[in-house]
């Protein structure tokens with residue numbers, strides 16, 4: 001056996017991946033033109049979910065407040081635009097820089113704690129920020145939300161229209177680029193080290209790994225990813241409200257990731273697709289039952305598909321191949 | 324200069340004294356066994372040496388450098404490796420990934436976040452080579468949690484070796500290994516590179532007496548006696564306290 005080709009094979013791009021991305025680029029435009037806005041928010045949510053997967057799925061950092069970074073990114077891009085600079089791509093870059101900086105500072109607290117304390121700190125952080133967003137209403141528009149965002153033409157060419165063609169193309173392209181980056185990170189020596197820390201931090205320390213430094217780094221990167229997702233939403237919807245960094249968003253993103261399957265990136269994307277589309281379809285008629293169904297599905301998945309829906313599908317495929 | 328030295332290490336958990344003025348010295352290439360009844364403080368001593376625990380007083384010297392105030396990972400970087408009495412592995416990773424991770428960390432590659440792991444072929448080859456040397460080549464790409472217990476004990480040692488230690492601390496490497504698998508383990512321990520200084524805790528007296536060139540007996544946190552194997556084997560105090568009353572004539 002050649003160990004290098006085994007490692008390489010694990011990171012190789014499969015035909016299914018290519019098919020998925022081509023489908024994502026074509027199907028909504030061709031068959032679901034009326035749903036392009038929904039498709040855009042699915043892409044945004046998938047990016048946010050990938051961000052959580054990087055810290056939770058790969059590094060084992062549980063967070064119930066990850067929307068804090070989504071919200072900071074949204075407000076950064078939103079305020080920049082409302083104050084007169086509506087160029088979208090520079091808005092994303094600024095949001096990434098600001099959330100990375102905040103993530104880096106917060107990470108010093110995060111890596112010191114585990115389990116319940118970690119949940120409480122991340123939760124507390126998002127409560128605190130949501131309250132700040134309401135209080136500083138001269139910047140944020142308070143609980144009414146930020147008004148006056150005007151997103152300029154993408155690359156100076158494509159206008160963001162009501163139909164959402166530009167919005168979806170923009171969100172999908174951003175998702176794709178950052179997905180490739182995330183994929184590269186998780187298949188790097190750094191990514192392997194994160195998985196090892198998740199599996200057994202005592203052992204990585206005994207092998208000389210500075211666990212805290214590694215965890216701070218991925219937390220910072222993931223914060224920037226979440227910030228870009230938030231900025232995308234602000235630019236596409238041209239509004240930001242405090243719920244962008246609220247508890248509900250943090251909880252929902254965790255639900256999506258668990259549903260889809262942690263530690264595989266595509267689980268995050270699949271979870272976002274299923275959750276967002278199901279909510280859109282179900283809530284039309286039975287809004288009050290939405291959380292009933294999500295609760296039921298979550299329980300079933302955790303009990304019977306501990307590696308999420310994608311993990312279950314992979315197992316099915318393996319069994320099928322063997323049969 | 325000794326590879327490893329502890330000077331008057333003291334440690335207590337509340338009222339329980341687990342290290343009582345422990346001074347040890349390992350010259351380079353040592354094969355030094357640490358024996359003593361359960362609860363004597365052997366694992367605690369290893370934790371004090373690696374920095375997992377802080378001593379109340381006393382110091383630890385590695386190759387002449389005082390490392391008492393260094394963090395555990397910094398001590399590893401200076402050449403201190405260890406294994407664990409209870410398997411402390413990466414259940415979902417394969418041995419190949421585990422050993423590659425250890426080598427990447429040793430070679431300061433673990434911070435590389437934008438280069439594919441597969442590009443670091445030298446690290447991967449070295450990891451596979453190392454696994455082959457401890458007899459784990461066939462198990463290299465199975466998830467660690469699916470390995471037989473004896474194989475996991477071998478991986479414990481392989482991971483410690485992956486960080487290229489100058490001083491290696493083995494905490495009951497053969498603990499719980501069935502007779503059928505112990506030969507492979509003994510062979511690996513006997514074949515450890517000669518220049519590595521080894522301090523090992525072991526209950527299997529065959530292993531201790533065939534492998535150790537010096538022995539320290541620890542009882543209730545304190546060194547009872549120290550010496551070459553034949554002296555320890557005939558020490559009446561040791562027979563009384565450690566080997567048990569069964570040997571009374």
Ligand SMILES: Nc1ncnc2c1ncn2[C@@H]1O[C@H](COP(=O)(O)OP(=O)(O)O)[C@@H](O)[C@H]1O
Nearest residue numbers: 336339341359360361362363364365366367368
């Ligand atoms: N973290 C700890 N806190 C309190 N007591 C401990 C701790 N670790 C070990 N001990 C106690 O210290 C004593 C020595 O333990 P240990 O070093 O594991 O012994 P050995 O490895 O020689 O069997 C035991 O009585 C154990 O219960």
Ligand SMILES: [Mg+2]
Nearest residue numbers: 365366367408
């Ligand atoms: Mg012990």
